[in-house]
Amino acid sequence: MEKISSRKNNRNYCLFRKIQEEYKMKLYGNLAKFYDLLYSYRDYGKEVNFLVRNLPPIENPRLLDVACGTGSHLEAVRKKLPRAELTGIDLNQDMLDITAEKGLNAKLIKADMRGFDLREKFNLVYCLSSSIQYNLSREDFEKTISSMRKHATDGKVIFDLAYCAERWREGYTNITANSNERYEVAELYTSHSLGGFSHWNPIYLIKDKQTGEIDMHVDKHVIKLWSVPEVEDILRNNNVPYILKQGLSQTEEPSAVPIFILEGLKN
Structure with a gap:
């Protein structure tokens, strides 16, 4: 039974990986320019305050945003740390183009989190908004952790699990809407899972x-x-030292998003 279950899970992984690659680029290509408007309710400043507390006390820290999207975290970091050296990577060029339009004086690179090599070192490497969960297999997850840590020599790596299994709400229906002078944007979805993967079809108007x-x-x-x-x-199996926190505040929040803080690879 264990072998049959293993083969079934592998088929699920292959199927979902194919769906992910085919549709993620299409979605973010079509909706990239509306992304910031739709998610403008997010408190990026609070998230960045958490990042700053994990930086060494230096004048010009170097930060790398993995899966930076439209650069909302980079923008908040720039406001908080005007002299910081910022770099962002993302697999979607449309997202990077929008980030570039914000004039953040950040280096932007199209790259895959599972195997990037920028030949640079950073004081902090972070991957937020549950982006690390786009790694659908243990192998991909390990590759991403390794890639991030080797860029954080003598620094830290931070990522969250906003949609971890413990917080997942099966059948949850969500509606998000916002508008500006030109557009009204709405997102509607009901969450479903299958074989340990989330599986839902958001509708965007x-x-x-x-x-x-x-x-x-x-x-x-x-x-x-x-x-x-x-x-x-x-x-643990990869001998990675880490600290697990619940939430972005300085006090623990049992129901909050799990945050992992890893040590970078030492020189």
Whole structure:
């Protein structure tokens, strides 16, 4: 039974990986320019305050944002640390183009988190917004951890598990909407899981206020629902020192998002 289950999980992984690669680029290409508007409720400043508390006390710290998206965290870091040296990587060029338009004086590079080599070292490497959960297999997760740590020599690596198995809400229906002078944007989805992977199809509605036209986009969204013990097992088996925190505040929040703080590779 164990071998049959293993083969079934492997088929699920291959299927979801194919869906992820085919649809993620399409979605972010179509909706990249609306991403910041849709998620403008996020308190990026609070998240960046947590990052800053984990930086060494130096004048010009060097930070690397892995899966930087449209650069919302980079933008918040720039406001907090005007003299910091910032770099962001992402697999989607449309997202990077929007980040570039923000004029953050950051180096932006198209790269895969599972195997990038920038030939640079940073005081802090971070991967937030549950982006690390796009690693659908243990092997990919280990590759990403290794890539981030080798860029954080004598520094730290921080990532979150916003959609960990412990916090997953099966059948949860969510509606998010926002607007600006030109557009109204809404996202609707109901969460489902299958074989340890999230599996839901968000519907995005975009209304152009000037023309009255409404566009609809349907996404197929897949991430791995890693549990905290699974991630801890990966880190221990790879001899990675880490600290686990609950939430971004200085006090523990039992129901908050798990945050992992890793040591970078030493020189």
